[in-house]
Amino acid sequence: WTWCRVRRVALPDAAEWRGAALTGFMLLVASNGVFSWTLRFIPAGVGALFFALAPLWMAVFGFLLYRERLAPLAALGLTIGLGGMVFLYSPSGAQHLPLVPTVLGVVCSLAWAFGSMIQRKLARSDVVQMSAMQMLVAALVLALLGLFSGERFAVAEFTPAALAALLYLIVFGSIVGFSAFLWLMNNVPTTLASTYSYVNPVVSIVLSVALLHERFTWQLGAGAGVIIFGVAVMMLAPRPRASVAEARLERRQVVR
Numbered sequence: 001w002t003w004c005r006v007r008r009v010a011l012p013d014a015a016e017w018r019g020a021a022l023t024g025f026m027l028l029v030a031s032n033g034v035f036s037w038t039l040r041f042i043p044a045g046v047g048a049l050f051f052a053l054a055p056l057w058m059a060v061f062g063f064l065l066y067r068e069r070l071a072p073l074a075a076l077g078l079t080i081g082l083g084g085m086v087f088l089y090s091p092s093g094a095q096h097l098p099l100v101p102t103v104l105g106v107v108c109s110l111a112w113a114f115g116s117m118i119q120r121k122l123a124r125s126d127v128v129q130m131s132a133m134q135m136l137v138a139a140l141v142l143a144l145l146g147l148f149s150g151e152r153f154a155v156a157e158f159t160p161a162a163l164a165a166l167l168y169l170i171v172f173g174s175i176v177g178f179s180a181f182l183w184l185m186n187n188v189p190t191t192l193a194s195t196y197s198y199v200n201p202v203v204s205i206v207l208s209v210a211l212l213h214e215r216f217t218w219q220l221g222a223g224a225g226v227i228i229f230g231v232a233v234m235m236l237a238p239r240p241r242a243s244v245a246e247a248r249l250e251r252r253q254v255v256r
Contacts, residue, residue: 076233181196
């Protein structure tokens with residue numbers, strides 16, 4: 001509310017709250033919230049690879065929701081990426097992953113892609129306000145889920161390291177990172193906004209090995225390479241051109 005008053009941004013109406021509730025649930029609860037639970041059972045580097053599939057799922061949802069047809073090169077990239085996931089989970093290699101967290105990891109990437117595609121159609125142009133609305137809805141849902149699952153507020157666990165990590169996630173993960181992602185989804189093509197998937201898995205694998213001392217296997221490296229190669233092939237696929245004005249007009253349509 002304070003941000004709206006200072007920036008003289010119109011307060012959101014009921015339709016915008018519904019859009020924020022839906023996208024906030026998909027992006028921050030069904031995706032990030034559930035994904036946080038899966039990281040208790042799978043390596044962080046492997047978890048990042050699941051989100052490398054998000055651009056591939058966006059291509060699928062683009063066809064199902066908006067009839068955006070896949071170019072042959074995009075279809076090839078989708079097939080390569082899915083093949084990388086199958087290879088990553090192959091029991092013949094050294095990287096054995098628990099079934100349920102692995103399946104949920106893929107579902108999380110699906111939820112992120114679905115929420116991102118819906119985000120394109122929301123009319124709210126102020127990304128800070130939209131991200132605040134989405135995070136407010138998600139925070140309430142996650143708080144209720146935590147309460148019903150038996151989690152309690154433990155002051156003893158608020159160590160300096162935990163507080164520093166929490167502050168880092170609030171500033172760079174939520175305020176800066178999430179708001180920047182929403183801005184990209186509203187102002188650039190979806191495929192360009194999703195290119196973060198090139199870097200995230202590689203950075204996550206390096207950090208998980210260097211900081212968490214997780215084991216790096218040939219299967220993990222090969223699976224990562226195949227997935228990222230599939231995403232890269234899909235990104236290179238030609239797409240129909242549209243004027244900037246037409247693209248912005250489409251993005252500003254209100255979903256009601």
